Amino acid sequence: MTFDRIIVAARGSDEVTATALVELARRRGFTRFALSPGTEHEVPGAKELWVVMENEIRTKSGVVPARSISIESIADPAGLESLLARSSTMASPVAVRWVGERVLPLETLIAQSQGRFDVWVVTDRIVEVGAALGGLEHGAATVVVELRTLRDLEELERFLERPVRLPEGLSPIEVVRCVPAGVGDRVIVDTTSLLAEDEGLLVGSAAAFLFLVLSEAVGSRYTRPRPFRVNAGAAHSYTLLADGTTRYLSELRPGDALAAVRVDGAARSVRVGRLKIERRPLVMVQGDAGPEAPTLFVQEAETVRVASLAGGIASTTITTGDRLLGVALPPARHLGTVVAETIHER
Numbered sequence: 532m533t534f535d536r537i538i539v540a541a542r543g544s545d546e547v548t549a550t551a552l553v554e555l556a557r558r559r560g561f562t563r564f565a566l567s568p569g570t571e572h573e574v575p576g577a578k579e580l581w582v583v584m585e586n587e588i589r590t591k592s593g594v595v596p597a598r599s600i601s602i603e604s605i606a607d608p609a610g611l612e613s614l615l616a617r618s619s620t621m622a623s624p625v626a627v628r629w630v631g632e633r634v635l636p637l638e639t640l641i642a643q644s645q646g647r648f649d650v651w652v653v654t655d656r657i658v659e660v661g662a663a664l665g666g667l668e669h670g671a672a673t674v675v676v677e678l679r680t681l682r683d684l685e686e687l688e689r690f691l692e693r694p695v696r697l698p699e700g701l702s703p704i705e706v707v708r709c710v711p712a713g714v715g716d717r718v719i720v721d722t723t724s725l726l727a728e729d730e731g732l733l734v735g736s737a738a739a740f741l742f743l744v745l746s747e748a749v750g751s752r753y754t755r756p757r758p759f760r761v762n763a764g765a766a767h768s769y770t771l772l773a774d775g776t777t778r779y780l781s782e783l784r785p786g787d788a789l790a791a792v793r794v795d796g797a798a799r800s801v802r803v804g805r806l807k808i809e810r811r812p813l814v815m816v817q818g819d820a821g822p823e824a825p826t827l828f829v830q831e832a833e834t835v836r837v838a839s840l841a842g843g844i845a846s847t848t849i850t851t852g853d854r855l856l857g858v859a860l861p862p863a864r865h866l867g868t869v870v871a872e873t874i875h876e877r
Contacts, residue, residue, distance in 0.1 A: 534691055536664060539684070540565035540583045540677040542655070548680070556684055560693070565675060566591070583675060588626060588653070602653050606630035615643055623648035624672060633659060637666045651675060657683060660690045695773050695790045695798040701743065703840050703854040704818035704825070712815040716766040717830045718780040719807040722789070725758045726801070729794045731838065733771040733858055734764045734780070740818065740825035741771055742857040743792055743838035751833045759804070762835045765813055765828035771860070773800035781808070794838050794856060814846050818855065825857075 539556045541549040541564065553564055553574055564574050565583040574580055580591040589599040605611050605627050618625060625648050629636065637652065644650055652663040655677035664670040678684055720732060726746035733741035744763055750756035763770060766781040773788035783789075783803050791801040816827040816837070829835050829846045836843035838856040849855075 534560050534693065535562065536671075536673055537561060537660075537687075537691065538563040538565050538579065538581065538673060538675040539687075540581075540653075540675050542567055542583075542677045542679050552678055552681060552684060555681060556678075559684070559688065563673075581675075583653070583677070588651075588675065600624060600626045600651070602626045602628050604628045604630055605636060608636075611636050611639065615640070618643065618648060621648065624651045625649070626651040626653055626675070628653045629659075634662050634666060637663065637671065641667045641669070641671070649673070653677070655679075657686050657690065660687065692788065692800040693774060695800050696775075697790075697792065697796060697798055697858055698775070699859055700796045701792070701794065701838075701856045701858055703856055704740065704742075706816060706849060706851055706853045706855060707819040707824065708815070708817040708851065709849045709853075710815055711831065712813040712828055714810050715813045715828065716781075716808050717811045717813060717828075718763050718766055718768075718783070719809075720761045720763050720770075720780070720783065720789070720803060721757075721805040721807070722759050722761070722791070722801040723804040724791070724801040726761070726791060727758075727793060728843070729838065730791055731836075732761045732763050732789060733792055734768050734827060734829075735857065736765075736768055736826040736828065737823070738769050738777050738860050739823065740857050740859050741769060741777075742816070742818075742825075742827045742855055743794065744827075744829060745836040745838055745843045747834050747836075749834075749836065749843065754834055762830055762832065764830075766808060768828065771858075777860075792858075814849070816846075816849055816855070818857075 539561050541552045562578040564577050565581040581588050582591055586602050590597050603614050640650055649672035651673045652671045653675040663674045728748040731743050731745035734744045735741040747760045748756050748758035763780055768780050769777040770780055771790045773790050785803050787803045788800045790798050792798045811830045813828050814831045818825045831846055833845045833847050835846040840854045
């Protein structure tokens with residue numbers, strides 16, 4: 532669910548509000564906009580600029596070539612059947628505004644499109660955006676979201692996934708110590724996605740270096756694989772969110788978007804589905820990075836694996852000299868956001 536499939540339609544109560552809404556959306560990374568008639572103005576950096584009305588979307592005046600897209604209001608099965616019957620002669624895209632049921636009819640329309648035309652959805656209900664973008668996995672090609680306030684824009688952002696980019700690639704760090712660390716509260720993160728064997732979460736005691744703790748997609752001789760799960764570490768640990776901020780494992784909540792990272796550095800956004808915090812025996816893994824050597828506290832168990840140059844290593848077998856993988860990040864944080872300040876974490 533990405534920003535480039537959204538057209539922000541500013542439908543503020545006045546031109547000042549609409550202009551402020553578009554400007555904020557532009558600064559937040561949106562590039563496609565629709566304005567109300569009579570409020571047409573230039574938007575710096577916009578890739579597309581439309582004018583949206585009740586039953587039509589058209590290109591802004593002066594844009595060449597001019598385009599006009601009719602918005603079909605679908606309120607019942609008969610309306611959907613009529614649209615499908617006419618779709619072979621309609622120009623792409625086909626734009627719909629659902630009245631009543633919206634998920635199953637959208638899936639039917641997407642199934643029938645099969646490359647013949649693009650499906651656009653027009654809505655003023657932000658809660659519908661997720662299903663519109665994800666119907667039959669791929670969803671509508673474009674969703675035109677009519678927003679009236681700045682708060683609407685903030686709510687919309689919560690439903691969207693930004694591309695996840697690590698500030699630095701993964702790098703190896705040599706283990707100088709791995710010792711039992713008593714019993715502590717460890718956090719299991721069950722995501723709503725299936726993770727690969729070489730994919731996991733970035734976790735550590737300090738934001739300056741986070742280790743890649745892998746998923747339980749491998750399992751063991753005594754347990755079945757649980758590819759949605761990462762046994763992430765002790766409750767005090769940081770983990771990297773999809774937006775580049777950090778958060779303590781103990782503060783995660785269902786629905787939070789995390790950065791899931793593979794050993795080749797590829798990253799994506801996954802959502803927290805459930806958390807399990809239980810008291811378990813821990814080990815402390817310490818990396819060699821000078822006086823402020825980074826540490827990782829994880830449960831001592833065969834199913835807990837940390838990425839290394841040699842593949843995933845179980846926490847029960849990590850030894851001095853192993854070269855684990857992780858990412859170096861700016862160390863100073865305020866409520867998870869990077870700040871410029873002097874900091875020493877041990």
